[in-house]
Amino acid sequence: RYCCSPATITVLHAFVFVSCQTAFVVDEVSTIIKESVEGAIGGNAYQHSRVNQWTTNVVEQSLSQLSKLGKPFKYIVTCVIMQKNGAGLQTASSCFWDNTTDGSCTVRWENKSMYCIVSVFGLAI
Amino acid sequence: MEGTDTGGNTYLIRPNYHHKFKAAVVKECIHDILREQLSGVQYDPDEVGVLSRSLADCIKDKLKDVGFDRYKLVVQVVIGEQRGEGVKMAARCFWDADTDSYAQDIFMNDSLFCVAAAFGSYFY
Numbered sequence: 075r076y077c078c079s080p081a082t083i084t085v086l087h088a089f090v091f092v093s094c095q096t097a098f099v100v101d102e103v104s105t106i107i108k109e110s111v112e113g114a115i116g117g118n119a120y121q122h123s124r125v126n127q128w129t130t131n132v133v134e135q136s137l138s139q140l141s142k143l144g145k146p147f148k149y150i151v152t153c154v155i156m157q158k159n160g161a162g163l164q165t166a167s168s169c170f171w172d173n174t175t176d177g178s179c180t181v182r183w184e185n186k187s188m189y190c191i192v193s194v195f196g197l198a199i
Numbered sequence: 200m201e202g203t204d205t206g207g208n209t210y211l212i213r214p215n216y217h218h219k220f221k222a223a224v225v226k227e228c229i230h231d232i233l234r235e236q237l238s239g240v241q242y243d244p245d246e247v248g249v250l251s252r253s254l255a256d257c258i259k260d261k262l263k264d265v266g267f268d269r270y271k272l273v274v275q276v277v278i279g280e281q282r283g284e285g286v287k288m289a290a291r292c293f294w295d296a297d298t299d300s301y302a303q304d305i306f307m308n309d310s311l312f313c314v315a316a317a318f319g320s321y322f323y
Contacts, residue, residue, distance in 0.1 A: 122285050129289035137291045148294040150273055150301075150318050154286065161282040164247045168255035170263060170272040178273075195273045197294075197320045 096145050098177030098196040103140065107181040107192050110135040120157045120188040129153050132192060140194065150195040157188050165191060172198065211269070212323050214298055220267055220319035225302035228261050229315045233306040242280040242311040251276045258315060273318040281310055294320055 114131035118124070132153045140149050156163055169178065175198035183190045214220075236254060255276045262272055279286060292301070298321035306313045 120285065125285060125287040129287045133289050133291040137293050141293050148292070148299065148320050150290065150292045150294070150320075152275055152288065152290040152316065154277055154288045156279065156286045157284040159282055159284040161280040161284045162242065162244050162247065163277065163279040163286075164251045165275065165277045166248070166251035166255045167273065167275040168252070168259040169274070170259055172271070176271070193275060195318070197271050197273070197322075199323060 096147075096198070097175065098147065098179075098198070100177060100179045102143070103179045103194050103196070104181055106139045107136050107179065107194060108183070110139060111181065111183045111190055111192060115155070115188075115190060116185075119186070120155075125155050129155055132190065136192065136194065140196075145196075146199045147196040148199060150197070152193045154191045155188055156191075158184070158186070163189070163191075165193065167193065167195075169195065214269060214321055218267070218269070219298070220270055220300045220321075222300050222302040224265065225262060225317050225319070226304055228265065229258055229302060229304040229317060232258055232261060233304060233313055233315060237306050237308070237311070237313055240308070240311065242278070247278050247311075251278045254278075254313070254315065258317060262317060262319075267319055269322055270319040271322050273320070275316050275318075277314045279312055281307070281312055286312075288314055290316060290318075292318065 111132055114135055115128045133151045136151050137149060154165065176196060178193060178195045180191065180193045255274045259272055259274045277288060299319060301316060301318040303314065303316040
């Protein structure tokens with residue numbers, strides 16, 4: 075006969091609570107990325123001499139905001155900035171991870187002269 | 200409690216040197232796959248979605264075969280048309296620099312360019 079003791083039930087509840095707090099929340103991450111991109115390159119036109127600095131700023135700003143969330147995740151942030159001149163671009167990713175805890179989020183941003191695509195991958199520890 | 204205590208903790212929380220995510224080995228794998236699959240290929244907007252997905256899956260499967268068990272893998276492939284536009288790609292990672300690493304390679308021909316990056320993160 076199996077009997078669930080009160081101690082077991084408490085442990086189960088704690089587990090559910092913790093996993094809600096520490097899941098990869100796509101909306102939250104997406105908001106952070108959008109703000110980082112806006113802050114770093116919003117209102118600028120594509121300039122070859124500055125694009126290095128821009129990509130660095132976008133990823134560093136995103137990463138520092140993500141780490142401030144304090145969740146037990148490792149993050150990988152990639153950013154592609156491309157000048158608009160009619161060319162096509164495609165990104166794809168393939169991941170070997172734990173579907174229940176890990177996640178990714180891709181944000182596409184554009185203005186009149188360039189596209190910016192930021193991908194974030196969150197891997198639970 | 201009775202029984203043999205067959206000594207010690209065997210669960211590794213750090214990979215030993217032989218099982219580390221070796222950037223050079225991974226770069227070689229990526230290089231071979233890109234060369235093999237993209238030589239002579241023209242940029243075709245209808246096909247490129249399928250092509251990039253299949254490249255990413257192919258690279259990921261190859262890395263799984265190489266044997267980085269205990270590693271979570273993320274492979275990202277970017278394919279773009281060559282029209283003289285300026286492109287810049289950057290990545291930053293928030294991880295454990297001791298155990299985690301990445302490798303990337305670039306392939307270019309007259310009509311397209313392709314960047315493939317593979318990230319490996321140790322699962323404790």
